[in-house]
Amino acid sequence: MPLTHVPAKRSAMAQATLSIDLDAVVANRQALDAVSGAHVETAAVVKADAYGLGAAKVAKALQKSGARTFFVAVAEEGIAVRKSIGPTARIFVFAGHMKGDADILKQFDLIPLLNSTDQILRQRQTLPGHGFGIQLDTGMNRLGIKEADWRQVAASVLDDAPALLMSHLASAEIKDSPANSAQLANFRRMTDGSGVMRSLAASDGIALGPEFHFDMTRPGIGLYGGLQADGLRPVVRLSLPVIQVHRLKPGDAVGYGGVWQASAPARVATLSAGYADGLLRSLGGGNAQVYDGDVTCPVVGRVSMDLLTVDVSHLPHSPEMLEILCPAQGVDKLARAAGTIPYEILTSLGGRYDRRYLGASQ
Numbered sequence: 073m074p075l076t077h078v079p080a081k082r083s084a085m086a087q088a089t090l091s092i093d094l095d096a097v098v099a100n101r102q103a104l105d106a107v108s109g110a111h112v113e114t115a116a117v118v119k120a121d122a123y124g125l126g127a128a129k130v131a132k133a134l135q136k137s138g139a140r141t142f143f144v145a146v147a148e149e150g151i152a153v154r155k156s157i158g159p160t161a162r163i164f165v166f167a168g169h170m171k172g173d174a175d176i177l178k179q180f181d182l183i184p185l186l187n188s189t190d191q192i193l194r195q196r197q198t199l200p201g202h203g204f205g206i207q208l209d210t211g212m213n214r215l216g217i218k219e220a221d222w223r224q225v226a227a228s229v230l231d232d233a234p235a236l237l238m239s240h241l242a243s244a245e246i247k248d249s250p251a252n253s254a255q256l257a258n259f260r261r262m263t264d265g266s267g268v269m270r271s272l273a274a275s276d277g278i279a280l281g282p283e284f285h286f287d288m289t290r291p292g293i294g295l296y297g298g299l300q301a302d303g304l305r306p307v308v309r310l311s312l313p314v315i316q317v318h319r320l321k322p323g324d325a326v327g328y329g330g331v332w333q334a335s336a337p338a339r340v341a342t343l344s345a346g347y348a349d350g351l352l353r354s355l356g357g358g359n360a361q362v363y364d365g366d367v368t369c370p371v372v373g374r375v376s377m378d379l380l381t382v383d384v385s386h387l388p389h390s391p392e393m394l395e396i397l398c399p400a401q402g403v404d405k406l407a408r409a410a411g412t413i414p415y416e417i418l419t420s421l422g423g424r425y426d427r428r429y430l431g432a433s434q
Protein backbone atom coordinates (compact mmCIF):
# COMPACT_ATOMS: atom_id res chain seq x y z
CA MET A 73 0.00 0.00 0.00
CA PRO A 74 1.48 3.40 -0.91
CA LEU A 75 2.10 5.82 1.91
CA THR A 76 -0.26 8.67 1.24
CA HIS A 77 0.42 10.77 4.28
CA VAL A 78 3.69 11.02 6.21
CA PRO A 79 3.41 13.42 9.13
CA ALA A 80 6.31 15.87 9.14
CA LYS A 81 6.68 15.83 12.88
CA ARG A 82 5.08 13.73 15.54
CA SER A 83 3.57 15.31 18.61
CA ALA A 84 6.03 16.48 21.23
CA MET A 85 5.01 13.67 23.54
CA ALA A 86 5.74 10.90 21.05
CA GLN A 87 9.44 11.47 20.45
CA ALA A 88 12.40 11.83 22.74
CA THR A 89 13.19 15.54 22.71
CA LEU A 90 16.56 17.23 23.19
CA SER A 91 16.20 20.95 23.89
CA ILE A 92 19.31 23.07 23.42
CA ASP A 93 19.18 26.53 24.98
CA LEU A 94 21.34 28.78 22.79
CA ASP A 95 20.81 31.74 25.11
CA ALA A 96 22.42 29.68 27.88
CA VAL A 97 25.42 28.90 25.64
CA VAL A 98 25.81 32.61 24.93
CA ALA A 99 25.42 33.50 28.61
CA ASN A 100 28.02 30.88 29.56
CA ARG A 101 30.57 32.37 27.17
CA GLN A 102 29.89 35.77 28.68
CA ALA A 103 30.25 34.39 32.21
CA LEU A 104 33.58 32.74 31.31
CA ASP A 105 34.67 35.93 29.57
CA ALA A 106 33.96 37.94 32.72
CA VAL A 107 36.47 35.82 34.69
CA SER A 108 39.40 36.96 32.57
CA GLY A 109 40.73 40.48 32.02
CA ALA A 110 39.24 42.88 29.49
CA HIS A 111 42.20 42.36 27.13
CA VAL A 112 41.64 38.56 27.04
CA GLU A 113 39.54 37.20 24.18
CA THR A 114 37.18 34.30 24.96
CA ALA A 115 37.06 32.04 21.91
CA ALA A 116 34.67 29.08 21.49
CA VAL A 117 35.62 25.45 20.95
CA VAL A 118 32.98 23.91 18.64
CA LYS A 119 34.76 20.65 17.76
CA ALA A 120 32.78 17.39 17.53
CA ASP A 121 29.74 19.31 16.26
CA ALA A 122 29.88 21.63 19.28
CA TYR A 123 30.10 18.67 21.67
CA GLY A 124 27.15 17.07 19.88
CA LEU A 125 24.85 20.08 20.17
CA GLY A 126 25.10 21.34 16.57
CA ALA A 127 28.16 23.38 15.54
CA ALA A 128 26.42 25.47 12.88
CA LYS A 129 23.66 26.67 15.22
CA VAL A 130 25.92 27.08 18.24
CA ALA A 131 28.63 28.98 16.34
CA LYS A 132 26.08 31.29 14.74
CA ALA A 133 24.51 32.15 18.11
CA LEU A 134 27.93 32.77 19.66
CA GLN A 135 29.04 34.90 16.74
CA LYS A 136 25.91 37.05 17.02
CA SER A 137 26.79 37.65 20.65
CA GLY A 138 30.31 38.77 19.80
CA ALA A 139 32.51 35.66 19.55
CA ARG A 140 35.14 36.18 16.86
CA THR A 141 37.27 33.03 17.12
CA PHE A 142 36.32 29.35 16.90
CA PHE A 143 38.23 26.10 17.21
CA VAL A 144 37.46 22.77 15.51
CA ALA A 145 39.29 19.43 15.75
CA VAL A 146 39.92 18.63 12.08
CA ALA A 147 39.66 20.59 8.83
CA GLU A 148 36.42 18.90 7.67
CA GLU A 149 34.64 20.16 10.79
CA GLY A 150 35.51 23.70 9.81
CA ILE A 151 33.38 23.55 6.67
CA ALA A 152 29.98 23.58 8.43
CA VAL A 153 31.17 26.25 10.84
CA ARG A 154 32.48 28.48 8.03
CA LYS A 155 29.25 28.08 6.06
CA SER A 156 27.25 29.05 9.13
CA ILE A 157 29.19 32.08 10.33
CA GLY A 158 30.35 33.61 7.07
CA PRO A 159 33.74 34.97 6.14
CA THR A 160 34.73 37.23 9.03
CA ALA A 161 35.33 35.04 12.10
CA ARG A 162 38.54 33.06 12.57
CA ILE A 163 38.44 29.27 12.65
CA PHE A 164 41.47 27.38 13.99
CA VAL A 165 42.02 23.64 13.45
CA PHE A 166 43.59 21.69 16.34
CA ALA A 167 44.82 18.81 14.15
CA GLY A 168 46.82 21.31 12.16
CA HIS A 169 47.64 20.70 8.52
CA MET A 170 47.30 16.99 7.74
CA LYS A 171 48.14 15.40 4.43
CA GLY A 172 45.46 16.32 1.87
CA ASP A 173 44.03 19.22 3.92
CA ALA A 174 45.39 22.08 1.81
CA ASP A 175 42.34 22.52 -0.43
CA ILE A 176 39.84 22.60 2.45
CA LEU A 177 42.02 24.89 4.55
CA LYS A 178 42.27 27.28 1.62
CA GLN A 179 38.71 27.13 0.34
CA PHE A 180 37.11 27.59 3.76
CA ASP A 181 39.75 29.92 5.16
CA LEU A 182 40.69 27.70 8.10
CA ILE A 183 43.83 28.30 10.16
CA PRO A 184 45.78 25.11 10.96
CA LEU A 185 47.57 24.88 14.31
CA LEU A 186 50.78 23.26 13.06
CA ASN A 187 51.99 20.70 15.57
CA SER A 188 55.18 19.23 14.09
CA THR A 189 58.08 20.25 11.90
CA ASP A 190 56.56 18.00 9.21
CA GLN A 191 53.37 20.05 9.29
CA ILE A 192 55.35 23.29 9.12
CA LEU A 193 57.07 21.97 5.99
CA ARG A 194 53.76 20.84 4.47
CA GLN A 195 52.23 24.25 5.11
CA ARG A 196 55.19 26.04 3.50
CA GLN A 197 55.10 23.77 0.47
CA THR A 198 51.37 23.63 -0.19
CA LEU A 199 49.93 26.81 1.34
CA PRO A 200 52.63 29.49 1.42
CA GLY A 201 51.23 32.77 2.70
CA HIS A 202 48.12 31.11 4.22
CA GLY A 203 47.53 31.91 7.89
CA PHE A 204 48.67 29.40 10.53
CA GLY A 205 49.19 29.00 14.24
CA ILE A 206 51.55 26.80 16.22
CA GLN A 207 50.63 24.20 18.81
CA LEU A 208 53.40 23.58 21.34
CA ASP A 209 53.79 20.54 23.53
CA THR A 210 54.37 21.73 27.09
CA GLY A 211 54.06 18.33 28.75
CA MET A 212 50.88 16.57 27.66
CA ASN A 213 52.60 14.55 24.92
CA ARG A 214 49.52 14.50 22.76
CA LEU A 215 49.76 17.20 20.09
CA GLY A 216 52.35 19.88 19.63
CA ILE A 217 55.95 20.73 18.77
CA LYS A 218 58.44 19.71 21.45
CA GLU A 219 60.68 22.35 22.95
CA ALA A 220 63.90 21.06 21.32
CA ASP A 221 62.31 21.12 17.87
CA TRP A 222 60.76 24.51 18.53
CA ARG A 223 64.22 25.93 19.36
CA GLN A 224 65.38 24.84 15.90
CA VAL A 225 62.55 26.40 13.93
CA ALA A 226 61.19 29.22 16.12
CA ALA A 227 63.09 32.08 14.47
CA SER A 228 62.04 31.23 10.93
CA VAL A 229 58.47 30.37 11.96
CA LEU A 230 58.09 33.66 13.83
CA ASP A 231 59.30 35.45 10.68
CA ASP A 232 56.23 34.02 8.91
CA ALA A 233 53.97 35.76 11.47
CA PRO A 234 51.88 32.99 13.06
CA ALA A 235 48.39 34.03 14.17
CA LEU A 236 48.59 32.14 17.49
CA LEU A 237 50.94 30.18 19.75
CA MET A 238 48.98 27.73 21.88
CA SER A 239 49.33 24.74 24.16
CA HIS A 240 46.91 22.60 26.17
CA LEU A 241 46.87 21.70 29.88
CA ALA A 242 46.68 18.03 30.79
CA SER A 243 45.45 18.39 34.39
CA ALA A 244 43.65 21.72 34.62
CA GLU A 245 40.68 20.18 36.45
CA ILE A 246 43.00 19.37 39.36
CA LYS A 247 43.59 22.89 40.67
CA ASP A 248 46.69 22.15 42.74
CA SER A 249 48.32 19.72 40.30
CA PRO A 250 52.02 20.56 39.91
CA ALA A 251 51.60 19.74 36.21
CA ASN A 252 49.76 23.06 35.74
CA SER A 253 52.58 25.28 36.93
CA ALA A 254 55.13 23.11 35.10
CA GLN A 255 53.25 23.47 31.82
CA LEU A 256 52.80 27.20 32.44
CA ALA A 257 56.56 27.62 32.96
CA ASN A 258 57.32 25.60 29.81
CA PHE A 259 54.84 27.63 27.76
CA ARG A 260 56.34 30.89 28.97
CA ARG A 261 59.88 29.75 28.28
CA MET A 262 58.90 28.76 24.72
CA THR A 263 56.84 31.86 23.90
CA ASP A 264 57.91 34.85 26.04
CA GLY A 265 59.04 37.73 23.89
CA SER A 266 57.56 36.28 20.70
CA GLY A 267 55.07 39.12 20.32
CA VAL A 268 52.50 36.62 19.01
CA MET A 269 49.01 36.10 20.43
CA ARG A 270 49.07 33.25 22.99
CA SER A 271 46.52 30.81 24.43
CA LEU A 272 46.88 28.11 27.09
CA ALA A 273 43.60 27.72 29.02
CA ALA A 274 40.48 25.70 28.13
CA SER A 275 37.43 25.79 30.47
CA ASP A 276 39.15 24.43 33.57
CA GLY A 277 42.29 26.45 32.87
CA ILE A 278 40.28 29.68 33.14
CA ALA A 279 39.68 28.95 36.83
CA LEU A 280 43.43 28.54 37.48
CA GLY A 281 43.91 32.31 37.49
CA PRO A 282 45.00 35.22 35.33
CA GLU A 283 48.53 33.97 34.66
CA PHE A 284 46.97 31.11 32.67
CA HIS A 285 44.79 33.38 30.47
CA PHE A 286 47.39 35.02 28.17
CA ASP A 287 45.61 36.69 25.20
CA MET A 288 42.87 34.15 24.51
CA THR A 289 41.03 31.38 26.36
CA ARG A 290 39.47 28.39 24.59
CA PRO A 291 36.48 27.05 26.55
CA GLY A 292 34.39 24.16 25.24
CA ILE A 293 32.58 22.21 27.97
CA GLY A 294 31.97 25.34 30.05
CA LEU A 295 29.85 26.75 27.20
CA TYR A 296 27.73 23.62 27.05
CA GLY A 297 26.70 23.31 30.67
CA GLY A 298 29.13 20.54 31.59
CA LEU A 299 31.14 22.47 34.13
CA GLN A 300 29.88 23.15 37.63
CA ALA A 301 30.86 26.71 38.38
CA ASP A 302 29.15 29.85 39.65
CA GLY A 303 27.18 31.65 36.98
CA LEU A 304 27.23 28.85 34.38
CA ARG A 305 23.83 27.69 33.16
CA PRO A 306 22.55 24.29 32.05
CA VAL A 307 22.13 24.10 28.27
CA VAL A 308 20.41 20.82 27.47
CA ARG A 309 17.17 19.20 28.56
CA LEU A 310 16.25 15.70 27.50
CA SER A 311 12.71 14.30 27.85
CA LEU A 312 11.86 10.71 27.09
CA PRO A 313 8.32 9.57 26.31
CA VAL A 314 6.84 6.61 28.16
CA ILE A 315 5.84 3.89 25.69
CA GLN A 316 4.29 1.46 28.13
CA VAL A 317 3.88 0.85 31.88
CA HIS A 318 4.07 -2.70 33.29
CA ARG A 319 2.45 -3.81 36.53
CA LEU A 320 4.72 -6.31 38.23
CA LYS A 321 4.22 -8.89 40.97
CA PRO A 322 6.98 -9.50 43.53
CA GLY A 323 9.70 -11.56 41.83
CA ASP A 324 8.92 -10.39 38.27
CA ALA A 325 12.15 -9.54 36.42
CA VAL A 326 12.75 -6.61 34.04
CA GLY A 327 14.79 -6.51 30.84
CA TYR A 328 17.80 -8.44 29.51
CA GLY A 329 19.18 -11.00 31.89
CA GLY A 330 16.38 -10.28 34.37
CA VAL A 331 18.94 -8.53 36.54
CA TRP A 332 16.35 -6.46 38.42
CA GLN A 333 13.41 -8.02 40.15
CA ALA A 334 10.45 -6.38 41.84
CA SER A 335 10.55 -6.97 45.60
CA ALA A 336 6.95 -5.75 45.99
CA PRO A 337 4.12 -4.97 43.57
CA ALA A 338 5.60 -2.38 41.22
CA ARG A 339 4.98 -0.29 38.14
CA VAL A 340 7.81 -0.05 35.64
CA ALA A 341 7.74 2.45 32.75
CA THR A 342 9.51 1.72 29.47
CA LEU A 343 11.02 4.90 27.94
CA SER A 344 11.87 5.52 24.31
CA ALA A 345 15.67 5.96 24.29
CA GLY A 346 18.62 3.71 24.99
CA TYR A 347 22.33 3.26 24.52
CA ALA A 348 22.06 3.95 20.78
CA ASP A 349 20.96 7.43 21.85
CA GLY A 350 23.92 7.93 24.14
CA LEU A 351 22.19 6.78 27.32
CA LEU A 352 25.18 4.63 28.13
CA ARG A 353 24.75 1.06 29.22
CA SER A 354 26.58 1.90 32.44
CA LEU A 355 23.49 3.91 33.50
CA GLY A 356 21.74 0.60 34.17
CA GLY A 357 22.14 -1.57 37.23
CA GLY A 358 20.74 0.98 39.66
CA ASN A 359 23.23 3.74 38.87
CA ALA A 360 20.94 6.39 37.45
CA GLN A 361 17.71 8.30 37.97
CA VAL A 362 15.24 10.03 35.73
CA TYR A 363 12.94 12.82 36.90
CA ASP A 364 9.22 13.48 37.04
CA GLY A 365 9.53 17.16 37.93
CA ASP A 366 11.55 17.03 41.16
CA VAL A 367 10.73 13.41 41.94
CA THR A 368 13.43 10.86 41.15
CA CYS A 369 12.64 7.52 39.53
CA PRO A 370 15.41 4.91 39.47
CA VAL A 371 16.50 3.29 36.20
CA VAL A 372 16.09 -0.45 36.76
CA GLY A 373 17.49 -3.41 34.85
CA ARG A 374 19.83 -3.13 31.89
CA VAL A 375 19.75 -0.29 29.36
CA SER A 376 18.65 -1.61 25.95
CA MET A 377 19.61 -0.18 22.57
CA ASP A 378 16.39 1.83 22.23
CA LEU A 379 14.72 1.51 25.63
CA LEU A 380 15.16 2.36 29.27
CA THR A 381 13.13 0.87 32.12
CA VAL A 382 12.28 2.95 35.17
CA ASP A 383 10.57 2.18 38.49
CA VAL A 384 7.60 4.56 38.79
CA SER A 385 5.77 2.67 41.57
CA HIS A 386 5.95 5.66 43.93
CA LEU A 387 4.37 8.16 41.47
CA PRO A 388 0.69 8.89 42.09
CA HIS A 389 0.06 8.97 38.32
CA SER A 390 1.33 7.34 35.13
CA PRO A 391 3.71 9.87 33.57
CA GLU A 392 3.64 10.46 29.80
CA MET A 393 7.27 11.47 29.79
CA LEU A 394 10.24 11.62 32.16
CA GLU A 395 13.40 13.72 32.02
CA ILE A 396 16.97 12.41 32.17
CA LEU A 397 18.65 15.79 31.67
CA CYS A 398 16.90 18.64 33.48
CA PRO A 399 17.67 21.32 36.06
CA ALA A 400 17.77 18.68 38.82
CA GLN A 401 20.21 16.50 36.86
CA GLY A 402 22.74 18.23 34.64
CA VAL A 403 25.22 16.50 32.34
CA ASP A 404 27.84 16.41 35.10
CA LYS A 405 25.52 14.51 37.45
CA LEU A 406 24.41 12.09 34.74
CA ALA A 407 28.06 11.58 33.80
CA ARG A 408 28.91 10.63 37.38
CA ALA A 409 26.05 8.10 37.41
CA ALA A 410 27.43 6.57 34.20
CA GLY A 411 31.01 6.55 35.51
CA THR A 412 32.18 8.96 32.83
CA ILE A 413 32.67 12.67 32.09
CA PRO A 414 30.17 15.27 30.80
CA TYR A 415 32.10 15.45 27.51
CA GLU A 416 31.28 11.81 26.75
CA ILE A 417 27.60 12.19 27.68
CA LEU A 418 27.13 15.21 25.40
CA THR A 419 29.06 13.86 22.42
CA SER A 420 27.22 10.50 22.65
CA LEU A 421 23.69 11.90 22.47
CA GLY A 422 23.16 10.79 18.89
CA GLY A 423 20.96 11.68 15.96
CA ARG A 424 17.55 10.24 16.82
CA TYR A 425 16.25 12.98 19.09
CA ASP A 426 13.82 15.67 18.06
CA ARG A 427 16.24 18.56 18.56
CA ARG A 428 14.70 21.86 19.53
CA TYR A 429 16.79 25.00 19.69
CA LEU A 430 15.56 27.54 22.22
CA GLY A 431 16.42 31.15 22.82
CA ALA A 432 16.55 34.45 21.03
CA SER A 433 20.18 33.91 20.04
CA GLN A 434 19.54 31.65 17.06
Ligand SMILES: *Cc1c(COP(=O)(O)O)cnc(C)c1O
Nearest residue numbers: 117240274275290291292293294
Ligand atom coordinates in the same frame (compact mmCIF):
# COMPACT_ATOMS: atom_id res chain seq x y z
C1 LIG B 1 38.80 20.28 23.53
C2 LIG B 1 39.87 21.31 23.68
C3 LIG B 1 39.60 22.54 24.30
C4 LIG B 1 38.31 22.80 25.05
O1 LIG B 1 38.36 22.06 26.25
P1 LIG B 1 37.21 22.14 27.37
O2 LIG B 1 37.76 21.35 28.49
O3 LIG B 1 36.02 21.52 26.77
O4 LIG B 1 37.00 23.57 27.69
C5 LIG B 1 40.58 23.52 24.27
N1 LIG B 1 41.78 23.27 23.69
C6 LIG B 1 42.09 22.09 23.12
C7 LIG B 1 43.44 21.90 22.52
C8 LIG B 1 41.15 21.07 23.09
O5 LIG B 1 41.46 19.89 22.54
